[in-house]
Amino acid sequence: MRFRTVARSALASALVAATGLVAAVAPAQAADSSTVLQGVKFVKDIAAGNGRLFISASNQIVVTDDSGTPVGAVTGLAEPHGLAVTPDGSRLYAALNGSNEIAEIDTTALTVTRRFDLAAYPYPTYLSLAGDRLWVGHGPTNSWSGGVVGLDLSATTPEPVRIASGLYGPPKIAAGGSTVVAGENGSSPADLYVYDVSTTPATLRGVLDGHDNNFMYLKDITITADGSRAITAFDSPYRYDIWDTASLTRVGAYGEEPTFVGFPHAVALSPDGAHVIGARASRDRIELAGPRIAVYDAATTTKRHTADNPAGQVVEGALTFSGTDAFTVLYEMSTGRYTLWRLRGATLAASSVTATAPATGTALVPLTVTGRLTLSDGSAPGARPLVVTRRHPDGTSATLAPVTTATDGAFSITDTPPVGGTVHYEVLWDGNSAFRWSQAAATVEVARQPSTLSLTGPSTANTSRQLRFSGVLKTPGRALAPGTTLTVTRILNGEDITTVYLPTVTPADDGTFRFTDTPGAAGEYTYTVRWDGDATFLHARADHVVVVR
Incomplete structure (x- = not known):
């Protein structure tokens, strides 16, 4: 979720004749997956808990299992925007922008258990949960009427307590420990406000000035569970800055890229605080120069994984962890389609596969592909099953016989390409509970036989x-x-x-x-x-x- 603080034809005929296989054998599925959200008109946020994913969409919250398969929905909600889940995953909170309410939802029964009236603080948009207190960023867009209120969820009927007002737009917020960070939304430059909420009324610790820090359009904020560090995603600078919330100083950054790779669009911290994930997007006619997703070691800021998906742009702020996986939502402007993207094993250690094939070959003549599976900790992989897919020039494919690595991770594949043209061999290791999956490809230019x-x-x-x-x-x-x-x-x-x-x-x-x-x-x-x-x-x-x- 956004601010969670807890941790074909002639060739086909030839293939049938050459191999005896069905011409278009289903290709091996990479461990990451994409699920089109059918019928969804807009997406504002995503949250995870209780083995489920929750996506605020139109007048409902779409619910999927932890693999991304839709399992139900919470309906009858007036424009749900921001979402927040309790640490135990039993309760989901949704900001209902259209009815000026906060809905409390049982994540097992998928029913609304309570509604909190925010008519005095209209347009609730963003949520962040810290302990028993839910913090709400509210206000109309493009206006200086934005503010932040808190709700004590332990009370039978929580009364909103205001800590900020007169901010631009509904502020984006992140709460952890006794700290709340609120950022102006829709303005450039954009200021960040840091509050100490251990006292009533709350105390403004200070302001990070947007002009001084070159903050251009705030996209997302996340924060550590104790509130000591906040991580921001702005259009500019092109990185995810780490801020000490006591001294109000920048103490590091994730994604310090040597060149422009894309506009930071979302950032999330894993529930255990060990990993940070950042998502990037392009603007207008600017091409995205780097991958959409990068996963970092939270302590060292080292980049661990990257992933890309051409299904669309990452929805602003829609990024969350669920177990060892990470999820985001992509939007394709040309079709209006939303896609749930699952990055399986995002927090796991890295693995890598290499594959080497001869540059050229001849149809119906055997060739050999070799390679190696390696693990990032340097240990021997042992015998691991690999899935090998041969892809043909017409887009059809065939899954080859299973291959197992030697103790040191080495493997060898002998195959007879049935056709000429550019033939690709893809080798996939699906990973395990300790290491993320990896994949490699090798290409062979295969000559046709004479007749x-x-x-x-x-x-x-x-x-x-x-x-x-x-x-x-x-x-x-x-x-x-x-x-x-x-x-x-x-x-x-x-x-x-x-x-x-x-x-x-x-x-x-x-x-x-x-x-x-x-x-x-x-x-x-x-x-x-x-x-x-x-x-x-x-x-x-x-x-x-x-x-x-």
Whole structure:
């Protein structure tokens, strides 16, 4: 969640004939996954708890299991925006922007158990939970009427307590320990306000000035459980800054990239405080130069993983951890479609797979792909199963026989490519409870095999006599693909060359064929039989000359 503070065709026929496999075998699925959120009109936030994901969408909260598969929804909610989940995952809180309420939801029954009236503090938009207190950023957009109120959830009927007012837009907030950080939303530069809420009324510790710090459009804030460190995502600077909330100084950053890679769009801290994940987006016509997601070691700021997904832009602030996984939502502007993106094992240690193949090969001739699985801690992987997928030039694919690594992680794959063209081999290790999955690919430019075509018939004949021809199409190492046809033409040689196309010929299974023809006039004729080839074999032709008297 946003501010959680707890821790095809001719080639297909050729493949069938060459391998005996279904031409488009389902490819091995990478460990990360994407799920289109059918019927969802807008998404504002995502939260995780109780083995489920919660996505504020239109007038409902879409609910999925921890793999991203939809399992239900909480309906009848007026424009849910920000979400927050209790540490035990039993309760979900949603800011209902359309009815000026906070809804408390049982995450097992998916029912609303309480509603808190915020009519005096309209447009609740952003939430952050610290202990028994829920903090709400409220106010209309593009206005200096924004503010922050707190609700004591231990009370039967919590009364809102204001700690800030007169901020621009509904402020984005993050609460941890006795600290609340609120940031102006929709303005550039944007100021950050840091409050001590251990006393009533709350005390403003200070303001991080947007002009002085070059804060351009705040996108997200997260905070450590004790409130000592806040992490911000602004359009600029192009990094995720770490702020000491007592001294109000910058003490580090995640994603200190040497060049522009994208605008920070969301940031989240894992429940145990050990990992930080940042998401980036592009603007207008600016291309995203780096991956959309990066996972960092919270203590060292070292980048551990990156991941990308072309399904769309990361929704502002929609980023959360669930166990060892991370989730975000992507929006594709051209289609209006939202996609839930799961990064499986985002907090796990890294692994890597390498794959090496010969640069060139020949269809129907075996080749060997080698590689190695390595683990980031340097330990020997042992025997680990790998999934190998061969992808063909037409987009079809085949999953090869299972491969297991040696103790040191090395592996070798021998395969016979059934077709020519650019063939890709993808090797996937699906990971385990300690190490994140990894994948590698190798490419081979595969040449097609030669084919041969012969044609025999009479060398001389009289007019009106039917001519009989025969021949053989040979494709060594493979039977003819079903439906193979040959083109037959007749040319009358002379000053005015005339080409006549005769009926196509279908060879028998062994490649033999016959056809007849009766020329209508005397002259020298050249009969040509041509095969255009297929994905495995090159084209071939044969000619035969007949003199007709």
